[in-house]
Amino acid sequence: MTVLFSKKCELALQSVLYLSILPKGTIESADNISKQIKAPREFVSKILQSLTDVDIIKSKKGKFGGFSLAKDPKEIKLIDIITAIDGDYVFDSCVMGFPGCSDENPCPMHEKWAKLREESLQMLSTNTLADLYEITKRKIEKI
Amino acid sequence: MTVLFSKKCELALQSVLYLSILPKGTIESADNISKQIKAPREFVSKILQSLTDVDIIKSKKGKFGGFSLAKDPKEIKLIDIITAIDGDYVFDSCVMGFPGCSDENPCPMHEKWAKLREESLQMLSTNTLADLYEITKRKIEKI
DNA sequence: TTTTTTTAAGACAAAAAATTCCGATATTAG
DNA sequence: CTAATATCGGAATTTTTTGTCTTAAAAAAA
Numbered sequence: 001m002t003v004l005f006s007k008k009c010e011l012a013l014q015s016v017l018y019l020s021i022l023p024k025g026t027i028e029s030a031d032n033i034s035k036q037i038k039a040p041r042e043f044v045s046k047i048l049q050s051l052t053d054v055d056i057i058k059s060k061k062g063k064f065g066g067f068s069l070a071k072d073p074k075e076i077k078l079i080d081i082i083t084a085i086d087g088d089y090v091f092d093s094c095v096m097g098f099p100g101c102s103d104e105n106p107c108p109m110h111e112k113w114a115k116l117r118e119e120s121l122q123m124l125s126t127n128t129l130a131d132l133y134e135i136t137k138r139k140i141e142k143i
Numbered sequence: 144m145t146v147l148f149s150k151k152c153e154l155a156l157q158s159v160l161y162l163s164i165l166p167k168g169t170i171e172s173a174d175n176i177s178k179q180i181k182a183p184r185e186f187v188s189k190i191l192q193s194l195t196d197v198d199i200i201k202s203k204k205g206k207f208g209g210f211s212l213a214k215d216p217k218e219i220k221l222i223d224i225i226t227a228i229d230g231d232y233v234f235d236s237c238v239m240g241f242p243g244c245s246d247e248n249p250c251p252m253h254e255k256w257a258k259l260r261e262e263s264l265q266m267l268s269t270n271t272l273a274d275l276y277e278i279t280k281r282k283i284e285k286i
Numbered sequence: 287t288t289t290t291t292t293t294a295a296g297a298c299a300a301a302a303a304a305t306t307c308c309g310a311t312a313t314t315a316g
Numbered sequence: 317c318t319a320a321t322a323t324c325g326g327a328a329t330t331t332t333t334t335g336t337c338t339t340a341a342a343a344a345a346a
Contacts, residue, residue: 003236004147007304010240017239017251029322038242043305049324062313065322078252093146096160097153098282099181107282108160108275109221112266116259123255132251139241139250150334172292186335192294205343206291 009085011039012047016056016081020073020129021137029066038143047085054084074130082124091121152228154182155190159199159224163216163272164280172209181286190228197227217273225267234264 005013014037019028030048034041048067052059058070069076094101094110101107103114129136148156157180162171173191177184191210195202201213212219225233237244237253244250246257272279 003233004238005240007240013239014241031322040305042307045323046305046325052323059323060313061311061321061323063315063321065313067323095147096156097148097150098157099286105282105285106278108279109270110278112270116263116266119262120259123259127252127255135249135253136251139248142248143242174292183335185337188293189295189335195293202293203343204291204293204341206345208292208343210293 008047012081012085017136019069027066027068074128076129078127079124151190155224155228160279162212170209170211217271219272221270222267
């Protein structure tokens with residue numbers, strides 16, 4: 001079985017999306033976030049830590065501490081979260097795992113896949129948390 | 144890090160593609176195939192076994208035994224190989240890992256992703272080994 | 287028939303990814 | 317200051333995926 005993004009990355013996206021629908025500046029604990037997205041707390045906590053390192057969210061220790069967005073939702077693109085966790089490997093490695101796959105020495109899928117890869121990258125690079133606000137809110141409320 | 148297809152699936156695609164450029168009916172040993180695609184022999188062997196189960200390739204035991212395509216290259220679609228190894232999970236699970244993601248209760252990426260998912264599926268369902276013959280040959284020869 | 291070569295099958299081992307645990311440190315309330 | 321609550325950082329554990337080994341069975345050649 002196979003996945004586009006790692007589990008870590010999925011939970012990162014879910015966590016940050018959740019933070020993005022809370023009133024601006026809200027500090028939410030890892031415990032609350034993990035409950036909301038129904039994922040193991042310690043694991044979510046670890047993921048959130050790596051997101052603070054790249055300045056997508058910020059953290060506050062101690063009582064009433066937790067995590068909050070480090071910038072405005074319209075400044076955070078989906079691709080930022082993805083590359084922070086999974087790297088940009090997804091978008092520049094060969095789909096079929098062939099060595100040395102490039103425009104000059106393409107694998108059998110290369111050309112046909114290039115278009116899809118480009119479109120995905122485009123989609124993830126243009127959409128910000130702000131763009132997804134309404135639909136995120138609706139989804140989170142239904143979980 | 145993350146990948147679209149599992150390693151198994153990548154090697155399955157490479158192996159079958161390799162078989163498809165050999166003269167019709169050629170029987171190639173797991174040993175030769177693994178050397179060609181530079182992958183561990185026993186592992187490739189395992190993968191080839193599962194492909195024989197779904198009738199994409201056929202096997203022959205004993206001296207001069209090995210594997211060969213079970214049908215004409217234009218009868219074998221890429222998607223057949225992928226679902227045989229990775230299942231159809233890739234194309235009907237939520238990109239963000241949200242539970243119960245559907246058209247009625249979509250995740251934030253759902254709609255935008257649907258188009259890409261559909262196009263990928265389309266591409267993998269319409270292309271057969273025969274369609275990729277020339278480019279496969281060129282690639283394999285350069286490995 | 288015996289030997290050699292190759293797949294089949296399943297147990298086993300190693301590596302990677304996911305998940306948990308724990309001790310340290312920071313922050314705030316009382 | 318002390319107690320309570322959080323994050324932080326790193327080690328430890330579990331699970332999944334990848335890869336190996338070993339033995340059996342089939343096929344062809346000697």
